[in-house]
Structures are given as structure tokens and as C-alpha cells.
Amino acid sequence: MTPSARLSAAIELVAAVDAAPRKPADAVANDFFRDRRYIGSGDRRAVSERAWAVLRGRRRLAWWLERVGARVNPRLLVAASLILDGWTLSGVAQSFSGGRFGPTPLNPDEQAQLAELEGHTLEHPKMPQAVKLEVPDWILPLLRARFGHELNAEMAAMALPAPLDLRVNLLKATLPEVQAALAGEGIEAVPTALSPWGLRVEGRRPVSTGKAFRDGLVEIQDEGSQILAALVGAAPDMRVVDFCAGAGGKTLALAMVMANRGHIVACDVSAPRLDAAVKRLRRAGIHNVERHLVAPGDKWAKRRAGGFDRVLVDAPCTGTGTWRRNPDARLRLVEQDLRELVPKQAGILEQASRLVRKGGRLVYATCSVLQEENEAQVQAFLSAHPEFSIVPLADAWALPGQAPCSGPFLALTPRRHGTDAFFGAVLERAT
Structure with missing residues (x-):
């Protein structure tokens, strides 16, 4: 051309x-x-x-x-x-x-x-701040409340293109083996800073057409998403639910951590999304996952109340943490979206919590930076459910090195951690 x-x-x-x-x-x-x-x-x-x-x-x-x-x-x-x-x-x-x-x-x-x-x-210099930051006017006060004096720096990092992150499938290969396989395809990948299973590729590269991807050695997954999967604390022989599984990105990571043992149920309200997970599970060599389509009036969760060691709720959200990958989403987001999502998240969290056994853990996560979807959502849930309590991030952290955030919750941002922005809270049910 x-x-x-x-x-x-x-x-x-x-x-x-x-x-x-x-x-x-x-x-x-x-x-x-x-x-x-x-x-x-x-x-x-x-x-x-x-x-x-x-x-x-x-x-x-x-x-x-x-x-x-x-x-x-x-x-x-x-x-x-x-x-x-x-x-x-x-x-x-x-x-x-x-x-x-x-x-x-x-x-x-x-x-x-x-x-x-x-x-x-x-x-x-005459541009309004919301214009400079490329965000809708209505969301600016919420972002100020979240980031304070660091708002401009955080939004500048979110305006940069995101790298391509991969998760090595340890069921099939080690990280050095996958690095070598990618190098053979002309793709240079370096280990990520926080996830021990992560590799990072700068720029846009056709990873999904290569042999390493086709053979299931790697999956495309942001490092922050990998960390959230690790935060679940899943282990072999556990019973785990990925309650909003989508196309199964975190389900795949959980199955790997569980060494293809135990039992995972991937739930979602979308049949096409669950169907899309089948090919990915097969390519990764995973066979400990059951899919369940959540439908109105579904009795599945009621019949399995208290039956799982870990329940992950990666809740539908505004997606404000993924703006560096989806810059168009900034201006597509309207205030009504947030008003509708907050009660929806609360309902999903309520429903999923019933699946957690005594002594088990509920992990609530979003790819949002807004307090309304994150800390406020968790505090409202805890107020209504005294049987649950927060497991501080430092205690829930199971990866090498110290936890990347100092507070009780996981709160990743592109500026501070080089990942998409993710929130994660680990809640434990009293025995």
C-alpha cells in the first residue's frame, strides 16, 4: 500500500x-x-x-x-x-x-x-483536565478520589500502549523452554516482574499464529490477570469455582496451578463465551474443568452451597483498568453503566458467596480502578456478611517476593506495576 x-x-x-x-x-x-x-x-x-x-x-x-x-x-x-x-x-x-x-x-x-x-x-494549556486525560467529564471526580495527586501520572501511564503478556503453561513446558521456542519464531520474550509464569513481548507480534501458541505452551494473558489467578490460592485436589469465567483465561491459570487435579467449575451467563473456552482448554491439555451455564432461576448454586474451597468472582465492571488496551472504551463508558454495574456486582458476590465452605475463601476481583466497584463493594458485602473477613494481601500472597501493594487489597496499576489495573480482595469464611 x-x-x-x-x-x-x-x-x-x-x-x-x-x-x-x-x-x-x-x-x-x-x-x-x-x-x-x-x-x-x-x-x-x-x-x-x-x-x-x-x-x-x-x-x-x-x-x-x-x-x-x-x-x-x-x-x-x-x-x-x-x-x-x-x-x-x-x-x-x-x-x-x-x-x-x-x-x-x-x-x-x-x-x-x-x-x-x-x-x-x-x-x-487551555484544555479542561478531562480532555487532557481523555476521560468523560462525569468520571473525573471518581478518578480524583481514587488517585488524588497522582491522577495525572496514573492516567499518563494508562494512555500508553500495553505490551503483550503471555502466561507459560507449566503443564507442558518450563518458562526457559517457552522462551527458547518463541525465540525460534523470532519473538523475543522476557520474564515479567511479578508473575513467575509470565513472559512479556514488546509491540504487536503474531504470537497466536506460531507453533508455541498452537501447541498450548503459552496463553495470552496480562500479568495482572495472572496475579489475580494466583491470589485465589488454589491447590491440587481443591474444589474451585470461577464464577464469571468468560472465555476461561483465569480458569486456565487455575487449572495449571492445580496441576490438572481437583475440580474446577467455570460458570458464566454466556454460552458463546463458555463454548470459546473449550478450544483453549483442549489446547492447554486441561481436563479438570467442568463448564456450567448460569441461567435465570438456576438451582445449581443452591444445591452446591458450601461445597467449594475457593470461589473466584471476576465481576463484570466498567473496565477502566484496561483503558491502555481499549482506549476507545473511555468515551463509550457512560454514567448509567456504573449505576447498573454496582448492584449487579453486589448480586453476583452475594450469590457466589453461598458456594464457599467454612474455612474457604472468596476472591472478589475487577479490572476497574473505581472505588465504587472495589473497596466500597467489598465493605458493603462484609457489613452484610460478618461470617466473612478480609485476608490481608500480605497473608494471601503466595508468589515469590513481597506483595506489590501495601494495603489489605491487591490494587495494580500500569504506572506502579506495569500491568493493567486490577483490584482483588480475599475474603475468608469463618469455620
Whole structure:
């Protein structure tokens, strides 16, 4: 593809994301490139990088365009991102030349508006803080309450692209063996800082098409998610429930920790998500997992009350901790989402708690940074359930080295720990 054709494709991809406001951008991009198999890997990377630059700077780019009286649309968002990245107007105009497969030429109004952006960067001192931080206005007070004076630094870290983290499947290979296998595929991977099963790959690499992945030696899983799985404290021969299992990422890690022994029940309300776990379990060589579809009026949990040593509740949440991977999710999130999620989380936690045996543990987790979904949720549950008490993180920590957080809960952030932001609380039921 020519540079102009790449820009045209980036404009189309941003428009496709805009046209699917409730669909994650990475899923939109997968469909976009699947329908355009003629776009090679190098071109795909260039198109994605430009589109993601727009998504990561969407509020600031829109602020600039509105400031100069321009329309906010995919075409001008891409053009503005180039100007504010240091391109000259003449360079942009040359790329928007109307040539074969390229964007149509800039009209006189567009040229005049973009000319006002020349010499500027994406930041401007007059921008409101929510615009600078690329977050909705309504969530800014909640983020301030969570991070205080560290808010700007935390959000800056969350604005950076995330690395690719892998979890080594110890049921099939050791970490050095997997490192060597990946190196043989031309992929350099280094051990993660906190997870003893983790490997980190910088940039976007086609790991899922390689032999190591196909043979089940590795799974794609953020280091923070690996740590949450470890926090469950599962061991061989235990009975464990992954209550909101989804496609089974943490289920796979639990099965590995349990050496493929004991019994795991992966529960979810979505049949497609549970079905997606089957292939992953088979590839990993796991056979101690039972799947259960949770349906309205389901008596399954009632019949198995008090029957499990560990219950993990990775609750549905705002996903604010994954914004570095899903920058588009920032502006898709609305206040109503949080209002609906908080009681939903409380209901799930209530239901899952009944499965925990006396002396067993309930682990509540989210990929959110908001106190309303995390600490406040746990405190409300404990107020209603005095039979449960907090196991301090230092006591629940079972990985090498000291626990990465000083408080009673796990609270990972990209800035402090280099992972996605995760929250985890370990609660023990009195004997």
C-alpha cells in the first residue's frame, strides 16, 4: 500500500469504530482486516497505529478541531493527528491528494482549519483536565478520589500502549523452554516482574499464529490477570469455582496451578463465551474443568452451597483498568453503566458467596480502578456478611517476593506495576 492508501484505510477504520459504539475497537479492527485480506501485515500495522493514535487522542483532537471551527469526523481526526504529530500542512495535503486509493483532496476550508494547527502539539494549556486525560467529564471526580495527586501520572501511564503478556503453561513446558521456542519464531520474550509464569513481548507480534501458541505452551494473558489467578490460592485436589469465567483465561491459570487435579467449575451467563473456552482448554491439555451455564432461576448454586474451597468472582465492571488496551472504551463508558454495574456486582458476590465452605475463601476481583466497584463493594458485602473477613494481601500472597501493594487489597496499576489495573480482595469464611 502507498502511504496515502494507508491513511485512507486508517480513516475507514476510525469510521468503522465510530459506527459500532458498543463494540470494542479491537473487535471492529479484526473484522475490518478480515474483510480486507489484501492488506499485508506491515500495512496492517501502519493502519492500526494511525487509527489507534486517533483513538488514544480522541478528546484532544476533537478539542482542537472544534477550536478552529472544523467538523469532527474521521477524515479530519486523522489529518489533525498528523499535523499535531509534527507533519506540515503541505505534507498532509500531499497525502490527501486524491490519488489512487488515497483520501480525497483537502478542500479550502479544511486546509485553512488545519493550517491553524501547524506548529502545535496535541496538548494545550487551555484544555479542561478531562480532555487532557481523555476521560468523560462525569468520571473525573471518581478518578480524583481514587488517585488524588497522582491522577495525572496514573492516567499518563494508562494512555500508553500495553505490551503483550503471555502466561507459560507449566503443564507442558518450563518458562526457559517457552522462551527458547518463541525465540525460534523470532519473538523475543522476557520474564515479567511479578508473575513467575509470565513472559512479556514488546509491540504487536503474531504470537497466536506460531507453533508455541498452537501447541498450548503459552496463553495470552496480562500479568495482572495472572496475579489475580494466583491470589485465589488454589491447590491440587481443591474444589474451585470461577464464577464469571468468560472465555476461561483465569480458569486456565487455575487449572495449571492445580496441576490438572481437583475440580474446577467455570460458570458464566454466556454460552458463546463458555463454548470459546473449550478450544483453549483442549489446547492447554486441561481436563479438570467442568463448564456450567448460569441461567435465570438456576438451582445449581443452591444445591452446591458450601461445597467449594475457593470461589473466584471476576465481576463484570466498567473496565477502566484496561483503558491502555481499549482506549476507545473511555468515551463509550457512560454514567448509567456504573449505576447498573454496582448492584449487579453486589448480586453476583452475594450469590457466589453461598458456594464457599467454612474455612474457604472468596476472591472478589475487577479490572476497574473505581472505588465504587472495589473497596466500597467489598465493605458493603462484609457489613452484610460478618461470617466473612478480609485476608490481608500480605497473608494471601503466595508468589515469590513481597506483595506489590501495601494495603489489605491487591490494587495494580500500569504506572506502579506495569500491568493493567486490577483490584482483588480475599475474603475468608469463618469455620
